Amino acid sequence: MQAVKRFINRMRSKSPWLLHFDCGSCNGCDIEILACLTPVYDVERFGIINVGNPFHADVLLVSGTVNHRNKKVLTNLHAQMPSPKLVVAIGACGLSGGIFREAYNVVGGIHKVLPVDVYVPGCPPKPEAIIDGVVLGLQKLQRLHEQPSVEKEA
């Protein structure tokens, strides 16, 4: 049983499919996220695919500040992803609201709306940092599943 669990965990960390949602970022972070998919970084080496579909995704990458308009879309996308799932907040705006945090329509960082697993700081973060964030998230997921008590709660 333990061996099967370990096998499933390994498969999960070997094929994380990404869903990328732009919550109104300036596109700086989005360009860096998409740069990961170019031949220079080629994240498909690690089985990472950018799927545009929450039903297929394992990791939700969110960039930009959450505002009152798009927080519903964001929670909806997160609800449509089958678990186990990860949320990675990208860039200064995703972490805290960035320079827009004082604006009247801004809710703040992603953590105000969703449970965030990994924060990737930077304005914008380097593609290497984004890949590192996803890898950290997968390690967290694996640790969570290795603890039996947490699994029961989940």
Added chain:
Amino acid sequence: MTRTAILIACGLIAGPILGGLVSGMDRILTARMQSRIGPPLLQPFYDVAKLLFKESLVVNVWQVFCAYCYIAASSIALVLFFLQSDLLLILFVQAVGAVMLVVGALSSTSPYSHIGAHRELLQILSYEPLLVLVVVGFYLETGSFKLTSIYAWREPLLLKLPFLFIVLGYVLTIKLRKSPFDLSTCHHAHQELVKGLLTDYSGPFLALTEIAHWFEVILLLGICSLFWATNWFGMAILLVATYFLEVLVDNITSRMNWRWMLSYVWGVGLTLSLVNLIWLHQG
């Protein structure tokens, strides 16, 4: 009796294993053509294993039924192929699977899924007559629809049915979901329809459709192998060359619309098949 059981087991095991390996090779080749390194060879298996153990989110229970029907039909078609059954029977069983996948996509409310399903129906409409004509070509040459007699034919059928092999190439391109015919869904980065036909299949059911697709790929490569059935070496070269060409075509062409697909595939495909069939009839 035991021989039948062994052949059935072979079909059920060989389908997913070979299909997954072919799909892994496909992804590596595609990556190399785009000057990338690409995923490991076993990546398709990792993906399917992961999907099988994900939470099942179902938008409509009919979709679950359809996913199971699709995998049942495509695996039965491959098992019939291994049992050296009737080629026409295999084609119709495979067609049932293809239609069930479309029915599953239509049972959801997502517009992406619906448009993908309509396009898939048009794709089925494009390739199905051509596939039947290829089989008719086999019949005219060997006098039988049975696979046993086609495999036992004394000379390579490619020499007598060259145009029908090209027609089968078109069918293969549509069926493998390769450019320029990847209208309904596609293995590459997301398209205008998100994931088209497969948008609302998720988790374990997406894994089922992927395994069913592997069964279909192996079945079609099996039909390709009929064109050079006299020795293993020639058959292997033919299959590798055909698949390499498919990947090459996928990478050098762009997606077209369904009007173009229907007129082009029917125009070229039906003409080539008729020329070949008339030539066979005269000869």
